[in-house]
Amino acid sequence: MSSPTNIGNVTPSRAHFSEALALKSGGVLPAYDLVYETYGSLNAAKTNAILVCHALSGSHHVAGTYGDDPKSRGWWDNLVGPGKPLDTDKFFVIGVNNLGGCYGSTGPMSINPATGKPWGSQFPFVTVEDWVDSQARLADLLGIDSFAAVLGGSLGGMQALAWTLRHPERVRHGMVIAAAPKLSAENIAFNEVARQAILTDPEFFGGDYYEHGVVPVRGLRLARMIGHITYLSDDAMNDKFGRRLRHGEHRYHFDVEFEIESYLRYQGDKFATFFDANTYLLTTKALDYFDPALAYDGNLNAALAAARARFFIASFSTDWRFSPARSRELMFSLLHNGRHVTYAELDSSAGHDSFLLDDAHYHAALRAYFANIEV
Amino acid sequence: MVPLTSEVRFDFDVITRWITRGERVLDLGCGDGALLSHLINAREVLGYGIEHDTERMVACIGRGLNVLQIDLEQGLAGFEDGQFDHVIMSLSLQAVHNTEGILDEMLRVGHEAVVSFPNFGYWRHRVSINEGHMPVSDSLPYQWYNTPNVRFFTMADFEQLCEQRGIRILERVAFDEDREITIDPNNYASVAIYRLGRA
Numbered sequence: 151m152s153s154p155t156n157i158g159n160v161t162p163s164r165a166h167f168s169e170a171l172a173l174k175s176g177g178v179l180p181a182y183d184l185v186y187e188t189y190g191s192l193n194a195a196k197t198n199a200i201l202v203c204h205a206l207s208g209s210h211h212v213a214g215t216y217g218d219d220p221k222s223r224g225w226w227d228n229l230v231g232p233g234k235p236l237d238t239d240k241f242f243v244i245g246v247n248n249l250g251g252c253y254g255s256t257g258p259m260s261i262n263p264a265t266g267k268p269w270g271s272q273f274p275f276v277t278v279e280d281w282v283d284s285q286a287r288l289a290d291l292l293g294i295d296s297f298a299a300v301l302g303g304s305l306g307g308m309q310a311l312a313w314t315l316r317h318p319e320r321v322r323h324g325m326v327i328a329a330a331p332k333l334s335a336e337n338i339a340f341n342e343v344a345r346q347a348i349l350t351d352p353e354f355f356g357g358d359y360y361e362h363g364v365v366p367v368r369g370l371r372l373a374r375m376i377g378h379i380t381y382l383s384d385d386a387m388n389d390k391f392g393r394r395l396r397h398g399e400h401r402y403h404f405d406v407e408f409e410i411e412s413y414l415r416y417q418g419d420k421f422a423t424f425f426d427a428n429t430y431l432l433t434t435k436a437l438d439y440f441d442p443a444l445a446y447d448g449n450l451n452a453a454l455a456a457a458r459a460r461f462f463i464a465s466f467s468t469d470w471r472f473s474p475a476r477s478r479e480l481m482f483s484l485l486h487n488g489r490h491v492t493y494a495e496l497d498s499s500a501g502h503d504s505f506l507l508d509d510a511h512y513h514a515a516l517r518a519y520f521a522n523i524e525v
Numbered sequence: 526m527v528p529l530t531s532e533v534r535f536d537f538d539v540i541t542r543w544i545t546r547g548e549r550v551l552d553l554g555c556g557d558g559a560l561l562s563h564l565i566n567a568r569e570v571l572g573y574g575i576e577h578d579t580e581r582m583v584a585c586i587g588r589g590l591n592v593l594q595i596d597l598e599q600g601l602a603g604f605e606d607g608q609f610d611h612v613i614m615s616l617s618l619q620a621v622h623n624t625e626g627i628l629d630e631m632l633r634v635g636h637e638a639v640v641s642f643p644n645f646g647y648w649r650h651r652v653s654i655n656e657g658h659m660p661v662s663d664s665l666p667y668q669w670y671n672t673p674n675v676r677f678f679t680m681a682d683f684e685q686l687c688e689q690r691g692i693r694i695l696e697r698v699a700f701d702e703d704r705e706i707t708i709d710p711n712n713y714a715s716v717a718i719y720r721l722g723r724a
Contacts, residue, residue: 515586
């Protein structure tokens with residue numbers, strides 16, 4: 151095995167789909183674009199493709215850099231590359247920006263051909279299943295009949311699961327990391343607070359802020375701050391910030407006193423400069439609506455009966471947003487259905503964010519699993 | 526507790542004899558997955574291993590096995606009644622605190638259970654105690670201060686527990702190293718293997 155190296159510079163591609171996509175919400179997208187990146191080479195038999203699905207704030211830019219800028223490194227670059235656990239010498243890896251996104255695929259910022267204006271509030275609700283269907287069309291375009299694996303963390307894991315149910319013959323391995331078969335009430339509650347922050351921002355303008363030349367920065371910033379709290383663990387926050395003071399003493403004002411405040415403000419500010427508020431709203435709704443068991447009277451065993459893939463499930467001990475108990479629920483349901491399943495419940499102090507980090511045990515488990523996937 | 530690279534063949538051969546082709550098998554404390562691999566090759570079982578230790582779990586993944594990282598001290602909650610034909614625990618029973626609970630759970634989740642364990646009644650261990658020291662041997666390779674074992678029992682003790690818990694002993698094979706022991710195994714066998722059912 152060669153020692154791991156980085157992918158280097160990458161360039162996104164764009165695919166246009168002129169056939170309308172009927173959405174689960176009843177809406178229709180008359181045509182759409184998907185922006186995607188690929189790493190490694192598709193083999194002649196087209197059997198070595200792996201789809202990486204992104205989470206709430208992710209994108210098609212999974213690995214590599216743009217124009218040699220180290221700050222532009224992809225969000226799962228520690229996993230994907232030559233000699234890395236998801237080895238691009240073996241696999242052809244694809245990252246896609248989801249529909250409704252703000253990184254180039256058709257979304258609320260795109261021009262609605264019917265009006266000549268940005269979609270804004272008129273962009274239809276998209277679901278995890280809609281994303282899967284749109285990704286399947288991209289697979290058709292690339293000549294990929296079946297994926298060696300579809301994987302993702304968090305909302306990306308939900309897409310991987312949905313793939314194994316909607317297109318069971320097209321996924322050989324479903325890799326569902328730090329995810330859940332549906333959100334809990336508490337989880338939906340956090341999403342709702344984030345949405346309310348955006349919806350009540352005076353510069354939201356019902357979702358049509360583009361034409362007013364403004365962005366609901368305050369709402370977006372708050373939404374991101376709330377999100378960040380839930381992605382970390384109490385331990386991680388105490389380790390990283392504790393009660394550390396910015397000025398070494400209490401100054402009795404509303405500017406930054408504690409370092410954690412500074413961190414949240416920084417993350418919120420940064421996010422609000424590049425992420426689209428409508429995308430944030432739609433994506434959190436997609437999270438809330440995801441529930442494959444709903445059509446089976448809440449019976450997850452029945453819902454998963456369609457799956458044919460082998461599964462890799464992973465969770466992290468301090469992840470309270472997508473707790474290990476939720477992953478175990480999924481594991482037991484897959485066992486009920488006689489599926490091949492591997493389940494890793496990894497010790498980690500980093501909370502939900504753990505799935506993006508390169509903990510040695512986590513990556514060793516992934517490396518071993520990928521090594522056994524036949525192409 | 527099975528060492529990381531275990532190839533305890535005599536144990537495997539007996540267990541393999543008791544498994545029929547194509548069964549569903551759950552191996553508790555499956556270590557690096559050597560037994561499960563053996564059963565898949567010899568019996569084409571649909572096999573799952575439970576292993577709490579991450580390095581051993583990774584070794585199982587490396588063998589292409591289905592491995593579930595679960596702490597056995599929490600029992601087998603979540604598994605369904607009669608979900609497996611056999612639930613196996615090879616050389617791990619002595620490392621679990623909740624002995625009664627896990628035996629009950631094995632026979633809830635499996636139609637039959639298979640357990641093997643080092644026999645603390647083995648004559649060499651008795652000699653060692655007589656000489657004033659806790660036994661250290663091939664079947665008990667640890668010092669008293671670093672052993673992962675938490676329950677110390679003989680074949681006679683185990684059979685008494687089975688009797689009390691309504692567990693039927695369907696078959697029993699005992700060994701001294703790789704030699705089968707049929708006479709007075711509680712004294713002459715270092716390892717015992719049982720096939721268990723509900724009485």
